[in-house]
Amino acid sequence: MSKPDSENTIALAALPPPPPPPSQDTLLQQYLIELQTNPIRTKAITSATLNALSEILASYVAGEKxxxxxxxxxxxxxxxxxYGFFVSAPLSHYLVNALQRAFKGKTGGAWKIAQIVASQLLVTPIQNSVFLIFMSVFAGARSLSQVYASWKQAFLTVQKSSWISSPLVMAFAQKFIPEHAWVPFFSLFAFFLVTYNNIIVKKKRQAQLKKDQDKSE
Structure with missing residues (x-):
């Protein structure tokens, strides 16, 4: 004789629930969701991870052990x-948001060019200057004169690389990348640009140290 239906129901209820179906969201989609719900935290973790990897890669390429x-x-x-977690990510977040708000709803080629120009004249000089200041402090600069000398030595070179590459990347993003995906796109671009700039700074610092050593001998 079979069990009553109520007993079958209780027996089934005692079983563990079936596992949920595998998520169809891609890693990028999950990342974009995190950006929407926790923008600064997500950007900070991303920046911290990429900056650490960038430092290792730049040290390897520059031969700095x-x-x-x-x-x-x-x-x-x-x-x-x-630096990436507490400085770079929040700074970029507010600068880029301000830039996007300033040009929100403005379409047409002239406005796109204006956005690129504003980015190059306002956003990138601030980002590059802050980057160079912290790099000089990490390298051992302690006085304002040392920090300024380090900034002065590398700023124009770093800024030129931004002026050459950033407009092309910005134009590419405006044309092909949806605005909600700009953050991961520019984070990836920033990783390569920061690595390149870091290599330049390291090589310039090594050349200056060698020059100082030659003078002292």
Missing amino acids: DPKTGSYISARVPKMAL
Whole structure:
């Protein structure tokens, strides 16, 4: 004799629920959702991760090893991660948001060009200057004169690389990338640009150190 229906129901209810179907969201979609719900936190984690990786890659390309350990993973790596989390990401968040708000709803070729010009004259100089200031401090600069000398030595070179590459990337984003996907797109671009700029700064610093050593001998 079969069990009553109520007993079958209780028995089934005691079983663990079936696993949920696999999510159809791609990693990019999940990332974009996080950007919508927790924008600054998501950008901060992204920037910290990419900055740490950028520092390791730049050190390897520039041939700069930690003098104590002989490794390309130096004490600057966690500093770069902290810089990305607490400085770079919030700064970029508010600068880019301000730029997007200023040009929101404005269409046409002239407005797109104006947005690129505004980005190059206002946003990138601020970002590059802050980057160079922190890099000089991480490298050992302690006085304002040392920080300024380091900034002055590298700013124009770094800014030129931004002026050459950023307008092309901005124009590409305006044409092909939906605005809600600009953050991951520009984060990836920034990773390569920061790595390149970091390599330049490291090589210039190495050349200056060698020059100072030659003078002292």
